[in-house]
Amino acid sequence: MNTLTSLQRKAIYVGGIILLIIPVIFLGMPAAPAGSGNASGSAGGLLVRLRAANDLGESSLGKVDPASATMNLVLLGQRGLAACLLWMDWDEQQKTKNWGKLRSTTESIILLEPHFTKVWVHQGWNLAFNVSAEWDRVDDRYYWVKEGAKFLQNGVLLNERYPELYWYSGDFLGKKIGRSDEWKQFRHFFRDDPDKEHYPSGLDPRINPEGKDNYLVARGWFKQANDWLDNPRGKEQHVMAKILFRSYPTRALLDFASTLQREGIFEEVCRKAWEDAFQEWTTVYGAEKYESDAGLVHLEVSREEEADLTKAEKDISDVRKKISFWVGRYQDMTNYRYWRTRALAEGEQNTVEAHRELYTGERAYLQGNFTEAKQLLVSGMTKYEKMVNDYPPLADDDETIEEGLMGQLNWRACLLLDQEPVPETYPLKKMWTEKQSHMQRVEDDFKRRRRNASR
Amino acid sequence: MDFDPVPYDLVGATTLWCLGLLIVSAITLVTLTITSILTVGATGPLRVLAEIRSCAGDWFGTSPRRLGALALLTIRESIRRKSLFVFVVFAVLFLFAGWFMRGLPNDSTFHVNVYVSFVLRTISWLTLVVMLLLACWGLPEDIKARSLHTVVTKPVRKNEVVLGRILGYAAVGGLVLLVMGVVGYFWILRQLPAQQRSRLVARVPVYGALTFLDREGSPAKEGVNTGDIWMFRSYIEGNTKARAMWDFQNIDPARLQTAGGGALRLESNFQVFRTYKGNIERGILCQFVFVNEARKIRAPVPAFEVQEFRENLHTIAPELTDEAGKPVNLFTDLIQDGNLKIEVRCLSGQQFLGVARPDLFIRLPDRTFAETYFKGVLGIGLMLFLVIVLGVVASSFLKGPIATILAVFVLIVGRMARPFLESMTAGEIQGVGALESLYKIPAHINPSVQLDPSAGVKITQAIDSAELNLLWAIKFLFPEFKYYDMAEYVAKGYDVPWSAAILPSLAITVGYALPWILLGHVCLKLRELESK
Numbered sequence: 001m002n003t004l005t006s007l008q009r010k011a012i013y014v015g016g017i018i019l020l021i022i023p024v025i026f027l028g029m030p031a032a033p034a035g036s037g038n039a040s041g042s043a044g045g046l047l048v049r050l051r052a053a054n055d056l057g058e059s060s061l062g063k064v065d066p067a068s069a070t071m072n073l074v075l076l077g078q079r080g081l082a083a084c085l086l087w088m089d090w091d092e093q094q095k096t097k098n099w100g101k102l103r104s105t106t107e108s109i110i111l112l113e114p115h116f117t118k119v120w121v122h123q124g125w126n127l128a129f130n131v132s133a134e135w136d137r138v139d140d141r142y143y144w145v146k147e148g149a150k151f152l153q154n155g156v157l158l159n160e161r162y163p164e165l166y167w168y169s170g171d172f173l174g175k176k177i178g179r180s181d182e183w184k185q186f187r188h189f190f191r192d193d194p195d196k197e198h199y200p201s202g203l204d205p206r207i208n209p210e211g212k213d214n215y216l217v218a219r220g221w222f223k224q225a226n227d228w229l230d231n232p233r234g235k236e237q238h239v240m241a242k243i244l245f246r247s248y249p250t251r252a253l254l255d256f257a258s259t260l261q262r263e264g265i266f267e268e269v270c271r272k273a274w275e276d277a278f279q280e281w282t283t284v285y286g287a288e289k290y291e292s293d294a295g296l297v298h299l300e301v302s303r304e305e306e307a308d309l310t311k312a313e314k315d316i317s318d319v320r321k322k323i324s325f326w327v328g329r330y331q332d333m334t335n336y337r338y339w340r341t342r343a344l345a346e347g348e349q350n351t352v353e354a355h356r357e358l359y360t361g362e363r364a365y366l367q368g369n370f371t372e373a374k375q376l377l378v379s380g381m382t383k384y385e386k387m388v389n390d391y392p393p394l395a396d397d398d399e400t401i402e403e404g405l406m407g408q409l410n411w412r413a414c415l416l417l418d419q420e421p422v423p424e425t426y427p428l429k430k431m432w433t434e435k436q437s438h439m440q441r442v443e444d445d446f447k448r449r450r451r452n453a454s455r
Numbered sequence: 456m457d458f459d460p461v462p463y464d465l466v467g468a469t470t471l472w473c474l475g476l477l478i479v480s481a482i483t484l485v486t487l488t489i490t491s492i493l494t495v496g497a498t499g500p501l502r503v504l505a506e507i508r509s510c511a512g513d514w515f516g517t518s519p520r521r522l523g524a525l526a527l528l529t530i531r532e533s534i535r536r537k538s539l540f541v542f543v544v545f546a547v548l549f550l551f552a553g554w555f556m557r558g559l560p561n562d563s564t565f566h567v568n569v570y571v572s573f574v575l576r577t578i579s580w581l582t583l584v585v586m587l588l589l590a591c592w593g594l595p596e597d598i599k600a601r602s603l604h605t606v607v608t609k610p611v612r613k614n615e616v617v618l619g620r621i622l623g624y625a626a627v628g629g630l631v632l633l634v635m636g637v638v639g640y641f642w643i644l645r646q647l648p649a650q651q652r653s654r655l656v657a658r659v660p661v662y663g664a665l666t667f668l669d670r671e672g673s674p675a676k677e678g679v680n681t682g683d684i685w686m687f688r689s690y691i692e693g694n695t696k697a698r699a700m701w702d703f704q705n706i707d708p709a710r711l712q713t714a715g716g717g718a719l720r721l722e723s724n725f726q727v728f729r730t731y732k733g734n735i736e737r738g739i740l741c742q743f744v745f746v747n748e749a750r751k752i753r754a755p756v757p758a759f760e761v762q763e764f765r766e767n768l769h770t771i772a773p774e775l776t777d778e779a780g781k782p783v784n785l786f787t788d789l790i791q792d793g794n795l796k797i798e799v800r801c802l803s804g805q806q807f808l809g810v811a812r813p814d815l816f817i818r819l820p821d822r823t824f825a826e827t828y829f830k831g832v833l834g835i836g837l838m839l840f841l842v843i844v845l846g847v848v849a850s851s852f853l854k855g856p857i858a859t860i861l862a863v864f865v866l867i868v869g870r871m872a873r874p875f876l877e878s879m880t881a882g883e884i885q886g887v888g889a890l891e892s893l894y895k896i897p898a899h900i901n902p903s904v905q906l907d908p909s910a911g912v913k914i915t916q917a918i919d920s921a922e923l924n925l926l927w928a929i930k931f932l933f934p935e936f937k938y939y940d941m942a943e944y945v946a947k948g949y950d951v952p953w954s955a956a957i958l959p960s961l962a963i964t965v966g967y968a969l970p971w972i973l974l975g976h977v978c979l980k981l982r983e984l985e986s987k
Binding site: 097140 | 457551565566568569572684685687726727729732735736738739761762763764
């Protein structure tokens with residue numbers, strides 16, 4: 001039978017608590033940095049040291065959000081339930097297009113799941129791709145694309161060791177801004193934000209503080225992703241094969257150069273962009289080493305190496321055969337040879353001129369200057385033919401074929417309007433006769449451009 | 456507005472209520488009579504009659520003074536039970552609210568919406584939980600602690616105990632609600648950036664009835680479904696004869712003229728669906744045509760580009776020109792006998808315009824935000840009162856925990872499951888009854904497949920039909936709590952309407968509170984207090 005009084009029992013409980021708390025304090029003592037009254041600093045208690053050594057602390061993933069930490073603490077283990085309820089709310093708000101509340105709920109969900117990277121990607125994507133598409137005005141759409149990108153950037157701050165979040169940030173800014181239906185407006189807004197009330201300078205400091213091209217900003221994010229991939233403290237990425245993942249900074253340069261052409265910018269800046277892209281593709285990305293069954297291989301093969309590998313095919317040396325196989329496989333996987341040839345070709349003055357003349361020829365045709373258009377188009381087609389002949393791999397490239405066929409359609413339309421017959425021989429005739437399978441698509445695009453020009 | 460504020464049918468609801476009360480009273484009386492005969496014998500009905508007379512006597516002999524004393528006792532007890540600690544939780548929530556409401560879009564409408572919703576929802580949930588627990592545990596605790604014995608030894612009637620409790624808790628709840636409401640109001644004003652405070656308005660809309668014409672110009676029940684998962688809006692095709700037509704009735708031209716400063720103020724909130732990209736730098740074109748069918752006048756006004764999810768305010772000058780180029784006056788020529796018809800058409804070919812009834816309305820002069828906000832608070836107050844009644848009545852015949860479970864159950868069903876019950880009993884949900892499903896599911900038969908009308912099938916379907924009818928009756932046991940939720944009106948900048956929100960809330964409160972209080976009185980009267 002318990003003969004202790006209530007006071008005695010309480011004293012024992014308090015004593016027990018104190019007894020247990022002392023080792024906890026010593027084991028969990030936080031680390032103190034050197035300086036500011038503690039010259040040598042302290043590594044902290046055993047638990048803290050073990051946590052730091054094994055990267056188990058929340059702070060090892062990125063910045064710790066106090067609101068998130070408080071929320072999780074206050075919920076007393078009911079975080080999962082609360083998150084489920086919020087996701088249900090979010091779903092209803094998405095369905096009923098309640099965008100303000102949806103944005104707020106998204107933030108609440110992420111407070112509960114700050115290190116769940118898939119949630120960051122899913123929600124960022126939803127804002128940038130799904131919510132933006134629900135709005136009709138193009139500047140509203142751009143606003144939501146930025147919201148998605150900013151949201152993902154917050155995720156990067158809280159999860160700084162995850163390369164895939166950096167990659168997705170780059171992907172949003174590159175792909176969504178540069179390739180969506182509204183790419184012309186989005187790319188313009190990227191350097192001159194339509195929201196002058198909040199960004200009088202025309203630059204949103206969180207998205208594009210330096211007023212760069214979207215692909216160049218995306219490149220910065222891709223580079224950071226690669227840096228964290230190389231960093232031993234960084235986490236694994238699960239977006240795609242490493243060899244593809246690492247190509248993105250250079251791919252951003254290639255996209256940048258290609259988009260300048262699409263916008264009709266054919267000055268030195270475009271040629272230089274292709275040249276830079278070629279340099280980086282062959283000397284930086286192409287020189288990187290990747291693991292294979294044949295050991296470490298790289299994609300850029302020098303003439304000596306190529307000769308050596310060719311010899312190996314005749315030879316029965318297993319190692320060299322294997323290397324040849326893996327280099328070829330990786331090159332196919334990354335479309336390495338195509339981009340190499342394309343960048344090399346586009347860096348030449350003849351190619352730049354060909355694109356420029358085909359582009360300005362089309363403009364002249366759409367403006368009704370048929371004589372000028374014919375001259376420009378024929379000259380552009382001649383140079384274009386030279387490019388295709390100089391770089392045969394481009395002869396089968398869809399983009400190259402479509403541009404060549406479009407030039408010819410414009411030229412033929414000018415001839416028709418001037419009631420002139422198509423001559424027996426003309427530049428790019430071979431492409432016209434052999435690539436008719438592309439014609440339906442090119443004709444649709446041709447009609448669309450004419451329609452847009454007549455508005 | 457993203458929901459349709461349909462005016463409440465008070466006459467229909469009152470008739471149904473009277474009928475229901477009559478039937479339930481008759482069933483109760485018959486059951487009591489039979490039970491009393493079976494248990495007591497021939498004198499049973501007389502005893503039932505005596506109890507009824509006694510209950511009625513209680514009500515006629517109710518003393519306001521005793522009621523006041525009991526209510527005061529309840530207030531003191533609530534304070535002693537630290538109910539006012541809810542203010543601490545409230546203060547903490549509001550202190551840190553900014554943490555949890557970051558990342559809001561720049562658009563000021565979103566800020567107002569989120570802040571107002573947050574305040575009203577927080578107040579609603581906090582007060583609800585506290586008052587529910589207080590109401591459900593008050594009487595059982597008194598009985599357990601035998602403090603109620605002291606009360607009942609005084610010349611106090613049982614109905615006064617029930618009513619006194621309800622009034623006491625209502626006073627505490629009212630005070631808490633008022634303080635929170637006022638603090639919340641100033642919090643919203645303080646939290647919103649100065650330039651966004653102009654968004655704090657209470658628009659007063661006048662809605663019309665919506666009808667459609669299809670692409671051939673024939674009357675249609677609704678527009679086109681463009682595949683939107685949210686079926687709220689129906690779409691009309693651009694550059695065809697498809698029209699959405701609003702008929703506004705009982706409108707006073709002089710009042711409209713005064714409201715709009717000589718012009719008519721309309722507001723629209725349409726949505727668009729593009730079947731092809733088109734010119735993305737330009738919006739989809741929409742046009743209003745004012746129609747007087749009796750005088751065959753059709754007066755179009757200049758088309759405008761639809762701006763989705765924004766306030767599209769249209770000020771229509773009274774001087775218009777009809778389709779023949781003849782000048783007409785909007786207020787004298789187009790409004791006839793208080794009726795105004797507006798046709799809406801989409802001018803962009805192969806594009807669609809999404810409309811719902813509340814998407815176009817005449818905007819009367821705005822009321823102040825405080826007006827609509829405190830109407831929203833009143834809605835919470837009415838709900839709180841009903842929950843208090845429910846809690847006190849449940850605790851008059853159940854112990855604390857069970858009374859709480861019962862009250863929470865009624866609350867959850869009334870708030871969440873009632874719309875489902877409504878659509879199921881109205882036949883809006885496709886499928887078959889429980890018994891038929893029991894056969895079809897294991898047999899892998901699709902619900903839409905008709906079974907051969909054998910005798911067994913007919914019996915099964917008859918039982919299922921009876922179940923559905925029973926469910927139709929059972930649903931009325933649960934109040935429709937959706938009417939109390941007026942936060943959406945306030946948050947979206949609308950005045951809380953009398954006919955679609957306040958009137959139904961009042962009717963539901965009175966309609967449920969009256970029989971529940973009678974039930975509580977009878978239960979407490981028949982309860983053996985010594986049985987804890």
